[in-house]
Every structure is written in structure tokens, then in C-alpha cells.
Amino acid sequence: MTTExxxxxxxxxxxxxxxxxxxxxxxxxxKGINATVSRGEFVGFIGTSGSGKSTLLNILGMLDVPTxxxxxxxxxxxxxxxxxxxxxxxxxxIGFIFQSFNLFAxxxxxxxxxxxxxYARIPGRIRRKRALELARRVGLGHxxxxxxxxxxxxxxxRIAIARALSNQPAFILADEPTGNLDEKTSNEIMxxxxxxxxxxxxxxxxxxxNPALGPHYDKIIRLRDGRIDDTPFEWEVRGTPK
Amino acid sequence: xIAMLAISEGAKRSALAQIEAMGIDRIIVxxxxxxxxxxxxxxxxxxxxxxxxxxxxxxxxxxxMDNVDQVIGLFDVRKKILKGLTRTNLKLIGCDINFLNxxxxxxxxxxxxxxxxxxxxxxxxxxxxxxxxxxxELGDTNVVGEMLRVDDKVYRIIGIINNxxxxxxxxxxxxNDMILIPQTTGRAFYKDYAFYREGRSSxxxxxxxxxxxxxxxxxxxxxxxxxxxxxYLEKTHGEIADWGMVVPFELLKQQEQTQNIFxxxxxxxxxxxxxxxxxxxxxxxxxxxxxxxxxxxxxRALGAQKSDILLQFLIETVFLTSLGGVIGIAVxxxxxxxxxxxxxxxxxxxxxxxxxxxxxxxxxxxxFGTYPAYQAAxxxxxxxxRSE
Ligand SMILES: Nc1ncnc2c1ncn2[C@@H]1O[C@H](COP(=O)(O)OP(=O)(O)O)[C@@H](O)[C@H]1O
Ligand SMILES: [Mg+2]
Numbered sequence: 001m002t003t004e005x006x007x008x009x010x011x012x013x014x015x016x017x018x019x020x021x022x023x024x025x026x027x028x029x030x031k032g033i034n035a036t037v038s039r040g041e042f043v044g045f046i047g048t049s050g051s052g053k054s055t056l057l058n059i060l061g062m063l064d065v066p067t068x069x070x071x072x073x074x075x076x077x078x079x080x081x082x083x084x085x086x087x088x089x090x091x092x093x094i095g096f097i098f099q100s101f102n103l104f105a106x107x108x109x110x111x112x113x114x115x116x117x118x119y120a121r122i123p124g125r126i127r128r129k130r131a132l133e134l135a136r137r138v139g140l141g142h143x144x145x146x147x148x149x150x151x152x153x154x155x156x157x158r159i160a161i162a163r164a165l166s167n168q169p170a171f172i173l174a175d176e177p178t179g180n181l182d183e184k185t186s187n188e189i190m191x192x193x194x195x196x197x198x199x200x201x202x203x204x205x206x207x208x209x210n211p212a213l214g215p216h217y218d219k220i221i222r223l224r225d226g227r228i229d230d231t232p233f234e235w236e237v238r239g240t241p242k
Numbered sequence: 243x244i245a246m247l248a249i250s251e252g253a254k255r256s257a258l259a260q261i262e263a264m265g266i267d268r269i270i271v272x273x274x275x276x277x278x279x280x281x282x283x284x285x286x287x288x289x290x291x292x293x294x295x296x297x298x299x300x301x302x303x304x305x306x307m308d309n310v311d312q313v314i315g316l317f318d319v320r321k322k323i324l325k326g327l328t329r330t331n332l333k334l335i336g337c338d339i340n341f342l343n344x345x346x347x348x349x350x351x352x353x354x355x356x357x358x359x360x361x362x363x364x365x366x367x368x369x370x371x372x373x374x375x376x377x378x379e380l381g382d383t384n385v386v387g388e389m390l391r392v393d394d395k396v397y398r399i400i401g402i403i404n405n406x407x408x409x410x411x412x413x414x415x416x417x418n419d420m421i422l423i424p425q426t427t428g429r430a431f432y433k434d435y436a437f438y439r440e441g442r443s444s445x446x447x448x449x450x451x452x453x454x455x456x457x458x459x460x461x462x463x464x465x466x467x468x469x470x471x472x473x474y475l476e477k478t479h480g481e482i483a484d485w486g487m488v489v490p491f492e493l494l495k496q497q498e499q500t501q502n503i504f505x506x507x508x509x510x511x512x513x514x515x516x517x518x519x520x521x522x523x524x525x526x527x528x529x530x531x532x533x534x535x536x537x538x539x540x541x542r543a544l545g546a547q548k549s550d551i552l553l554q555f556l557i558e559t560v561f562l563t564s565l566g567g568v569i570g571i572a573v574x575x576x577x578x579x580x581x582x583x584x585x586x587x588x589x590x591x592x593x594x595x596x597x598x599x600x601x602x603x604x605x606x607x608x609x610f611g612t613y614p615a616y617q618a619a620x621x622x623x624x625x626x627x628r629s630e
Binding site for chain 1: 544545550623624
């Protein structure tokens with residue numbers, strides 16, 4: 001892969017490095033990551049626990065800043081942006097999905113889906129309409145009035161997905177989205193991601209330690225020891241048996 | 243706090259009303275019996291007449307003073323008023339024709355004296371409302387026109403007056419306990435003499451006037467007028483302290499001052515409790531920020547600006563303290579009402595004080611909520627998201 005600009009590239013990472021400094025200790029976690037994500041792609045970062053996946057994902061989500069390297073989001077170097085601009089981009093362009101769902105227990109399902117739209121200052125009428133549409137799309141149109149505590153894990157993650165989609169982001173960032181789910185539910189959620197990717201063209205960047213999810217992705221990027229692992233497995237086509 | 247304010251306001255209003263009822267545009271000068279200690283003449287059999295107090299001469303002089311509009315004189319006939327055989331605390335008072343106009347009392351029934359009553363020394367009287375209660379039976383509703391016997395004289399009652407403030411004059415008491423007769427009638431019947439029995443020896447007391455209501459033209463100079471007045475009396479009455487003076491306007495000012503101190507003290511107590519409460523709220527909110535750091539991180543990940551987080555926590559704190567304010571107001575009004583209900587002590591809770599309490603309680607929220615809200619906004623999203 002080259003680092004040259006591609007028209008379809010949503011994300012370009014150029015020699016991203018991250019070193020944590022705790023006291024006298026320097027812990028290099030990312031040691032020069034180069035990668036791109038194109039529009040409509042379903043990309044999986046796979047790596048063992050502690051390999052720096054979450055760190056990379058946080059950098060992609062502009063929650064963390066790299067020690068060195070450049071990150072282009074739709075050809076904008078995000079390192080140059082102010083806090084306010086970064087929060088705005090996070091709000092409009094990125095949909096976050098967490099391992100433990102991170103829904104707000106004191107809000108209804110509908111209100112949870114509306115939160116990103118609230119920060120985008122979208123009028124209430126449109127918010128409610130879109131929340132209903134999204135809830136239907138993830139198959140939970142009838143649960144709008146419920147509280148997250150009344151839902152199963154799989155249902156919670158569906159709501160979190162609906163929430164991530166509410167501002168029609170450029171891409172979705174998912175950190176171990178099936179990590180807290182059993183195998184059956186996990187497959188259902190992965191199937192939902194597929195549908196969204198295939199039918200709505202949603203770009204998805206997912207991080208997991210679980211190599212069994214490999215077959216789901218258009219592109220797999222293996223992380224090992226803070227670097228991209230260029231083994232022959234790097235390109236795997238969805239559906240190919242492992 | 244509302245309760246405190248209500249009580250203090252209530253106390254203030256009733257005290258001020260009492261003083262104001264005496265009239266802030268006047269000086270009250272009264273006669274008082276000098277203490278007998280060290281007075282050898284009193285034991286002297288030759289001076290069986292004890293003479294003291296304000297005189298007609300004083301009156302004429304005062305009337306001619308600057309800034310004095312008019313002087314209304316009262317004198318106590320010093321007759322024991324009996325109901326059957328029991329002595330009452332009612333007083334038979336000779337008064338000037340303007341007395342009613344220049345007092346807080348109003349005519350409840352009948353009529354006031356006419357100039358003709360004064361001119362012809364007519365034996366008529368106007369009674370205070372307590373006189374009716376004490377001297378007549380309950381069933382006697384209409385006593386106007388009836389006769390009232392005092393000692394060997396009989397007066398026809400022509401009116402009843404009522405002083406709703408129950409204000410008291412020095413030495414001679416409240417109007418509601420007075421049987422008023424025209425000054426001239428009193429002088430004609432009793433002169434200025436009162437027979438006074440003290441133990442075995444009886445003596446004659448001579449007091450020309452018991453009270454002057456000195457009405458001034460301009461309240462702004464009432465201090466000065468009072469000073470000149472007392473200067474004059476000191477000079478003419480010499481050593482003998484047989485008179486006293488009250489300036490309601492001064493009392494009013496003093497009363498307001500003490501009230502202000504009271505209010506300041508109450509305010510300080512309220513202020514301290516507000517600060518203590520505010521710090522409590524601040525701690526609660528800081529704990530809440532810590533507890534909800536995952537929520538804060540998530541909101542930031544979903545695109546909340548720092549200012550959105552700040553505002554969220556600030557609004558929550560203000561909501562909390564305003565709710566506290568509303569509860570406080572409800573409790574305060576409740577306490578004030580209970581006090582009024584059980585003790586009859588007047589309490590005043592104004593919309594003003596309620597509104598102020600609300601404003602203050604939300605202000606406490608803003609002041610003590612800012613720091614926790616700032617803390618919430620400054621949370622690092624990655625560390626708080628990792629802290630699961
Ligand atoms: N704030 C930090 N300070 C120091 N070390 C950190 C910090 N955050 C993460 N790390 C370290 O970085 C490495 C990668 O962490 P992470 O990105 O969470 O890995 P993964 O998500 O792949 O399990 C881990 O060894 C972790 O201990
Ligand atoms: Mg991780």
C-alpha cells in the first residue's frame with residue numbers, strides 16, 4: 001500500500017506512532033502504522049490483547065493523539081484541528097461502538113439514539129423520526145420506550161449501533177463490539193454489520209482479538225507488537241474458509 | 243430562611259405600625275410624678291398640694307415655637323373609675339377637640355364632640371371600645387345615648403372610638419381605655435385638682451396637663467424642634483424631672499436600626515448555611531462526576547463538546563439547588579403559617595423574599611456547580627473510557 005491520496009480513502013494513517021510514558025518508563029505501543037480505509041469498506045484490525053488495537057482506534061476516533069505520524073480524515077489532517085473542530089467531526093463523521101455498549105441507563109432507547117443528534121443541534125421532530133427509522137433498521141422499532149436495562153446484551157448493542165448511525169457518519173469505529181456477547185448473538189450482530197455495510201454502504205472499522213471473525217471482513221489488518229504484520233494472510237476475502 | 247425572613251419582617255411591620263400609629267410628625271411630651279426621695283416638702287404638712295408636670299404656660303410657649311403646628315393637650319382627672327365595687331384601669335381624660343383627628347383612632351359609633359360641647363361645658367363623653375366592654379353588660383350593644391356615672395358626675399355617652407393599633411401613650415395609656423370628656427367640662431368640674439389618698443394621709447395632686455401632642459410642620463426638622471423643646475422644659479422646670487418626652491420618629495429610626503441588625507444577623511446565618519450547603523452540593527457533584535466518568539467519556543466520543551458537558555453538569559446542579567430552594571420555600575412558608583396560627587405573631591412572607599430565595603438558590607447552583615462541571619468537561623475521554 002502506498003500513502004498517496006486516494007479519492008475513495010476516508011482514512012489515511014501515515015507512520016502513526018504512540019508511546020506511553022509512565023514515570024521513567026517509555027512504553028512504545030504503536031511503532032509506525034500505515035493504513036488506509038476506503039469508502040464502503042469493512043476493515044478488521046485483528047491482534048492479540050495488548051497489541052495496541054484500542055490505542056489505534058482511539059487515535060482514529062480523535063480521542064487520543066499520536067506521538068508522531070499523520071492522520072488524514074477525508075483528506076484533512078486532524079492533528080491540526082482544535083478541540084471544538086475535533087468534537088464536531090467526531091459527532092458528524094464518526095460513529096462509536098463500544099464493547100460494553102455504553103448506553104445511558106437513565107434514558108429511554110429513543111433518547112439514547114438521539115444523543116449524537118442532540119449534539120448536532122438537530123430539531124426534535126427530525127430526531128424522533130430518525131430514531132424510529134434507525135431502531136427499525138436494527139430490528140428494535142418496538143422497543144423505543146424501554147430502558148436499556150430492560151434489554152438483552154444483543155439488543156443493547158443494536159441500539160448502540162443505531163446511535164452510532166444517527167448522524168449518518170462517514171465511518172463506524174467498533175472496539176470489540178461482540179466481546180461481551182455469546183456466540184449466537186455475536187453472529188447476529190456481525191450479520192447486522194454486514195447488512196449495513198452491504199445494503200447501506202456504511203464504512204466500518206472494527207477491532208477485535210478474535211481471529212474467528214476474520215472471514216467477515218473485506219480487509220484484515222493484523223497488529224503484532226505495535227506494527228502491521230505483513231504475512232500472506234493480510235488480504236482475506238470475506239467468505240473464504242480459513 | 244424564608245421562615246426567618248417572614249418572622250423578622252412580621253415583627254418589624256407590627257413594631258413599625260405601632261410606632262407609626264403614634265404619629266411620626268409629632269413629639270409627645272408628658273408629665274410624670276417626680277420621685278419623692280429626698281423631697282422634704284412632701285412630708286411637710288403645709289404643702290399638702292403636690293404640684294408637678296406640664297402647665298398652661300408651657301403650652302402657650304410651645305405653641306409659639308418654630309415648626310410647631312399645634313399642640314393637643316390631655317389631662318387625667320385621676321378619678322377612680324369603679325364598676326360596682328371593683329376598680330377598673332379606665333381613665334377619665336379631658337381632651338382637646340382635635341384629639342381624635344390627630345390620633346390613630348377612629349369613631350366607631352355615634353359622634354365626636356362639637357365646639358358647642360366645649361363652649362357650654364356639656365357633660366358628655368366619648369368612650370374607648372374597652373370602656374364599653376368593661377362598664378356595660380355583654381347584651382348592651384348600643385350604649386350611645388346611655389348615661390355613665392363617674393363618681394358624683396353623670397355623663398351622656400355620645401360616641402365610641404377604636405384605636406386598632408392599641409398604641410399606648412406614656413403615663414396615661416391607650417385610647418381604648420379612656421373616657422374622654424371635653425377639656426372645658428373637665429376643668430369646670432374638677433379644676434386641676436385630684437384628691438389622692440396615700441395610706442392614711444390624703445393629699446391633693448395638681449397637674450395641669452398630662453400630655454401634649456406637639457405636631458410639627460416639617461418632620462425633617464423634628465430633631466431640632468425636639469431639642470429646643472426639651473431645652474425649654476429643662477430651663478423652666480429646673481431640677482425636678484417631672485416631665486418626659488418621646489419622639490416616635492426617633493423610635494422609628496432606632497427600631498429600624500435594630501431591625502436591620504437583626505436582619506443582618508439572620509442574613510449572615512442564612513449566608514453561612516448557604517455556603518455550607520453549597521460546598522455540600524459541590525462535593526456531591528464532584529462524586530457524581532467521578533461516578534459518571536464513563537458516561538462523560540461516552541458522550542465525548544459521541545461528539546459532545548467540552549462546553550456541552552460543562553453545561554449539562556451545571557444545569558443538573560442548578561436544578562438540584564433550585565429544587566432545594568422550592569422545598570425550602572414550602573417549608574418556610576409552612577413554618578411561618580404555623581407560627582402565626584399558634585401564636586398569633588404576625589409573619590410576613592413577601593413575593594419578593596420568595597423570588598429572592600429562588601434566585602439565590604439557583605445562584606448557589608451556578609457558583610458551586612461550576613467547579614464540578616469544569617472538572618467533568620476536563621475529563622480525558624480515553625482514560626475515563628478505559629476505567630471500566
Ligand atoms: N494510558 C496508558 N499508559 C500506559 N500504558 C498504556 C496506557 N493505555 C494503554 N497502555 C498500554 O498499551 C498497550 C496497548 O493497549 P490497548 O491499546 O488497550 O491494547 P488492546 O486494545 O489491543 O488490548 C497495553 O500494553 C497497555 O497496557
Ligand atoms: Mg482493547
